[in-house]
Every structure is written in C-alpha cells, then in structure tokens.
Amino acid sequence: MTLMSVEQLTKTYQSTNVVDELTFSLEPGKCVALLGPNGAGKTTTLRMLAGFIKPTKGEIVFNEERFSRDVRHYVGYLPQYPVFHNWMSGEEFLTYVGQLAYLTKHEAKAKAAELLDLVNLSDAKKQRISKYSGGMKQRLGIAQALIHDPKLIILDEPVSSLDPIGRREVLNLIRELKKDATILFSTHILNDAEEVSEEILLMHKGKMIKQGAISDVSETQGTTSIHLSFGDEPKFIEERLKEIDSVFNVNREEDGFIVTVHDINIARSQLLDLIQQEEWELTRFEIGKTSLEDIFMKAVTE
Numbered sequence: 066m067t068l069m070s071v072e073q074l075t076k077t078y079q080s081t082n083v084v085d086e087l088t089f090s091l092e093p094g095k096c097v098a099l100l101g102p103n104g105a106g107k108t109t110t111l112r113m114l115a116g117f118i119k120p121t122k123g124e125i126v127f128n129e130e131r132f133s134r135d136v137r138h139y140v141g142y143l144p145q146y147p148v149f150h151n152w153m154s155g156e157e158f159l160t161y162v163g164q165l166a167y168l169t170k171h172e173a174k175a176k177a178a179e180l181l182d183l184v185n186l187s188d189a190k191k192q193r194i195s196k197y198s199g200g201m202k203q204r205l206g207i208a209q210a211l212i213h214d215p216k217l218i219i220l221d222e223p224v225s226s227l228d229p230i231g232r233r234e235v236l237n238l239i240r241e242l243k244k245d246a247t248i249l250f251s252t253h254i255l256n257d258a259e260e261v262s263e264e265i266l267l268m269h270k271g272k273m274i275k276q277g278a279i280s281d282v283s284e285t286q287g288t289t290s291i292h293l294s295f296g297d298e299p300k301f302i303e304e305r306l307k308e309i310d311s312v313f314n315v316n317r318e319e320d321g322f323i324v325t326v327h328d329i330n331i332a333r334s335q336l337l338d339l340i341q342q343e344e345w346e347l348t349r350f351e352i353g354k355t356s357l358e359d360i361f362m363k364a365v366t367e
C-alpha cells in the first residue's frame with residue numbers, strides 16, 4: 066500500500082521549473098531521504114507536499130484517495146529554519162502549539178508531556194528555549210511537527226546546521242521515530258541519508274535523477290574498485306593491469322592505483338594471479354564499494 070503518491074509535480078517561478086515533473090511514491094513505515102545539492106528544489110518540493118504552497122502542475126494523492134481534508138491534517142512539517150518563541154519554555158511552547166492544533170488545554174498539556182518524553186527533552190521542559198542547544202531546538206521542532214499525530218513526517222534539512230553532538234541526537238531521534246512513522250527528510254549530506262534512510266530520492270536542477278532503495282541504487286551503479294599499492298612500482302604495471310579482462314579502468318593515485326572492475330570475484334583472482342606470477346611486492350589490496358557519494362557526484366555532474 067502507498068501512503069502518498071506524487072505525479073508530475075511541478076512548481077514554476079518566473080517561467081523556470083524549479084521543481085520539474087517529479088513522480089514518486091512513499092510507502093508507509095519507510096524513512097526516505099530527499100537528496101540534492103543547494104538549489105535542487107528540495108525545500109520547494111517539501112513545502113508543496115506539506116501543503117504550504119500550491120503546485121503549478123501535478124498531483125499529490127494521499128492514501129490512494131484524493132485529499133478529503135487539507136493535507137496539513139496528515140502531514141507534520143519541520144521547516145529548514147524553524148522559528149520558536151524563545152522566551153517560552155519547551156513545555157509552554159508545545160502546549161501552545163497543541164492548542165493551535167485545536168486540542169483543549171488539558172489535552173495539549175498531556176500531548177506536550179508525551180512528546181517531550183519522546184524527544185528526550187523532559188529534563189529541560191521548564192527551561193527557556195533561548196537556552197536550548199541547536200540539537201535541542203531541532204528536537205523541539207520535531208516534537209512540534211508531531212503534535213497532531215501526522216501520518217507523514219516531513220523534515221527539511223533537520224541536521225545540516227548542527228554540530229556533531231546535535232546531529233547525533235537528531236539522527237538517533239529519527240531512528241526512533243521511523244519505528245512507527247513514515248519520514249521524508251531532505252539533506253545534502255550523504256552520510257545522513259545512508260545512516261537512517263532505506264530509500265533515496267535524488268534531485269538535481271528540479272528533476273528527479275535517481276530513486277530507489279539505497280542498496281539497489283548503489284548496486285545498479287555496477288562497478289567496484291580495488292586499491293592497489295606496491296613497494297617498488299613494477300614496470301609497465303598500468304598496461305599489464307589494463308590487459309586483464311575483468312578490469313574496466315585503471316587510475317593512478319599518489320600511493321598506487323585504483324582499479325575499477327566489473328566482477329569483483331573474477332577480478333580479485335585474476336589480479337592476485339598476475340601479482341603472484343610476476344612476484345610484485347604488493348603492500349595494499351583494498352576492495353571499495355561504490356558509495357552513495359560516488360553515485361551522487363556522478364549523477365550531478367553528468
């Protein structure tokens with residue numbers, strides 16, 4: 066079953082399609098990372114999905130039905146630059162937000178306590194928000210997005226501006242939340258995507274250039290690399306390596322060679338046979354997988 070499907074979603078500003086015919090769907094219970102460099106159109110996409118701006122063209126369908134109510138009933142949203150009333154305490158702020166979401170004061174207080182516990186801020190609930198660290202503010206922002214028990218949680222760059230401690234706190238929280246929620250978050254930091262999400266949507270210049278499970282996306286990119294170093298560089302080594310049929314490419318590096326190969330098992334034995342036969346002094350033989358970073362760089366520079 067699909068939680069949300071998006072078809073040909075487009076936003077045009079001054080005759081430029083900053084979001085250009087995106088089609089994808091979100092499955093319930095998954096954590097999906099929307100990746101892309103600055104200006105790719107991530108924020109604009111998320112704002113349309115969260116119901117804050119209208120698409121120029123295209124369709125957003127929730128739970129296989131046309132929205133019967135305003136999409137904001139189903140979606141919790143943390144903007145890239147959340148604004149808080151810094152003079153309030155975390156507890157006061159969440160109670161206030163709860164009342165804005167039509168909870169009674171009593172319900173709002175109970176919900177605030179539940180959420181403060183969930184985002185690990187119970188100990189700081191009486192502190193003014195102005196005293197919170199960046200990570201604490203982001204966690205409060207996430208709690209605010211959860212006030213009406215949304216089906217989908219959308220987080221715009223939730224960790225990009227945080228120091229390593231804040232980043233860790235928020236990534237841990239996302240990992241907790243994804244146990245029983247569907248999360249879509251944007252980032253330009255690939256490690257964050259690899260760490261907590263199962264799927265990626267990769268955007269560039271408004272277009273979707275790659276999408277799918279992280280494992281599939283890395284595998285479909287095909288090649289694997291082997292880093293080789295030698296004590297004394299053997300003569301004609303580059304030519305000799307290129308002669309091997311499973312070798313796809315050889316690049317010279319400062320400390321040896323990066324050999325990209327088609328089939329790692331065949332390449333490993335062919336390379337080791339050659340090295341043994343020639344008695345080359347091998348000092349390093351390291352297999353590397355194509356990382357999400359490589360895929361990203363390849364996709365955005367194509």
Ligand SMILES: Nc1ncnc2c1ncn2[C@@H]1O[C@H](COP(=O)(O)OP(=O)(O)OP(=O)(O)O)[C@@H](O)[C@H]1O
Pocket residue numbers: 078079083101102103104105106107108109110253
């Ligand atoms: N209201 C607007 N009017 C005109 N252009 C806009 C508007 N909002 C966004 N844009 C343009 O749309 C493009 C995509 O912006 P968007 O903020 O969605 O990108 P992003 O991927 O979120 O980037 P970042 O990581 O920098 O936030 C940019 O070129 C931006 O200048």
